[in-house]
Amino acid sequence: MRxxxxxxxxxxxxxxxxxxxxxxxxVLRTARKEAPGAVALDLAQPExxxxxxxxxxxxxxxxxxxxxxxxxxxRDPQLAHRVNVLSTEAIARWAGGRDARLIFTSxxxxxxxxxxxxxxxxxxxxxxxxxxxxVLGEDAVLxxxxxxxTVARVALTLGYTRxxxxxxxxxxxxxxxxxxxxxMFVEEYRSPILxxxxxxxxxELFEHKSIRIMHLxxxxxxxxxxMGRAIASAFGLDAGMCVPATHDAKGSGLTRPPDTSMCPxxxxxxxxxxxxxxxxxxxxxxxxxx
Numbered sequence: 001m002r003x004x005x006x007x008x009x010x011x012x013x014x015x016x017x018x019x020x021x022x023x024x025x026x027v028l029r030t031a032r033k034e035a036p037g038a039v040a041l042d043l044a045q046p047e048x049x050x051x052x053x054x055x056x057x058x059x060x061x062x063x064x065x066x067x068x069x070x071x072x073x074x075r076d077p078q079l080a081h082r083v084n085v086l087s088t089e090a091i092a093r094w095a096g097g098r099d100a101r102l103i104f105t106s107x108x109x110x111x112x113x114x115x116x117x118x119x120x121x122x123x124x125x126x127x128x129x130x131x132x133x134x135v136l137g138e139d140a141v142l143x144x145x146x147x148x149x150t151v152a153r154v155a156l157t158l159g160y161t162r163x164x165x166x167x168x169x170x171x172x173x174x175x176x177x178x179x180x181x182x183x184m185f186v187e188e189y190r191s192p193i194l195x196x197x198x199x200x201x202x203x204e205l206f207e208h209k210s211i212r213i214m215h216l217x218x219x220x221x222x223x224x225x226x227m228g229r230a231i232a233s234a235f236g237l238d239a240g241m242c243v244p245a246t247h248d249a250k251g252s253g254l255t256r257p258p259d260t261s262m263c264p265x266x267x268x269x270x271x272x273x274x275x276x277x278x279x280x281x282x283x284x285x286x287x288x289x290x
Contacts, residue, residue: 001206004028004058006041006091007065011161012105012154015199016062023203028056030065044079046086053094060101062202063091066134068107070254073129084133089140096145103205104141106134106153108190108217113257116189117221120153120213120266128255142212150205155217155262158231158281159195160289168192169235169285172228176237183245184228189259191217192227194281200273214266218275221261227278234282235289 003020007013008029020027031038039056042048043065053061066084067073073080088104095102109131110124126132141149158169165174175182193216201216208214222230228242247256268274276284 001059002026002028002057003060003062004030004039004053004056006030006043006061006063008038009162010064011159011166012157012195012198012202013062013064015159015195016064016202019199019203028058043083043087046082046090049087049090050094053091058100060103060206061091061095062103062105063088064105064202066105068130070109070128070130070256071252073133074253077129080129080133084130085136085140088137089144092140092144092149095148099148101206101209102141102145102149103202104137104149104151105202106138106151107131108153108155108260108262109257110135110138110153111257111260113259116259116261117263118215118260119263120215127257131257138213148209150208150211151213152202152205153213153215153262154193154198155215155260156190156192157195157198158192158285160285167195168224168227169231169282172231172242173235173237176232176241180241182228182232182242184223184225184242185247186223186225186244187246187258188256189221189223189261190227191219191221191261191264192278192281193218193275194284196284197273197275197281201267201271201275204271204273208270211266211270214270215262215264216267216275217262217264218281219264219268219277221259222278230278231282231285234279234286236286
């Protein structure tokens with residue numbers, strides 16, 4: 001299958017490309033500007049999206065690209081809206097009009113965090129700009145690509161980034177190896193997922209066209225402090241150096257939902273390789289550390 005991946009150089013997108021290539025798919029990578037071997041696709045210019053897709057003519061699209069940094073979305077909501085909403089709508093319209101399979105990566109930030117352990121059918125209520133944009137993106141996919149689109153809400157993701165300082169495991173290990181404490185929020189609960197498991201699930205979702213929404217997170221509800229300590233232990237570091245912290249919403253200017261843990265039942269029922277638990281995920285990272 002000829003598959004176009006947006007955000008192909010990003011944390012999740014890069015892994016998705018690797019999974020697709022191993023499975024024998026033809027992978028169309030994208031880049032914001034012209035680059036050798038890549039499709040030039042600037043999502044900050046949503047009006048250009050249809051013509052780019054017409055020329056590339058993919059049979060399927062995995063849309064992972066986004067302005068996903070919470071602070072960046074708050075600083076420049078117009079850019080976030082163009083990328084996260086308008087370009088997603090353009091992609092969904094194109095895919096729906098051509099019966100192209102579309103997997104859209106959304107986020108646990110679509111929830112307000114007042115409940116936790118959310119299921120796919122639970123009502124969304126975002127409380128930050130990033131979450132609001134993703135809800136609108138979900139709506140566009142479910143409306144315009146209703147025959148071929150699936151929304152995959154991805155939890156907090158563990159793995160190695162190109163920058164080597166953006167993921168939770170990189171933060172914890174970087175702090176502790178420098179002899180510093182790693183402050184971790186005690187009031188924020190998530191269901192962390194290994195990036196490899198996320199990418200594998202996104203590709204496997206090609207087979208499940210009837211699924212409209214799926215939650216992709218690990219099988220546990222954990223706060224960030226316990227997550228940090230599990231990571232430290234897996235890497236043979238001092239877990240006691242992960243210390244309790246609380247989020248200062250006023251000082252940071254960010255509104256963060258307290259509990260966006262997502263129930264993994266659907267993924268565990270449907271996927272051949274559902275996401276692994278936190279301890280196993282941390283062990284995999286420790287064994288493969290660069």
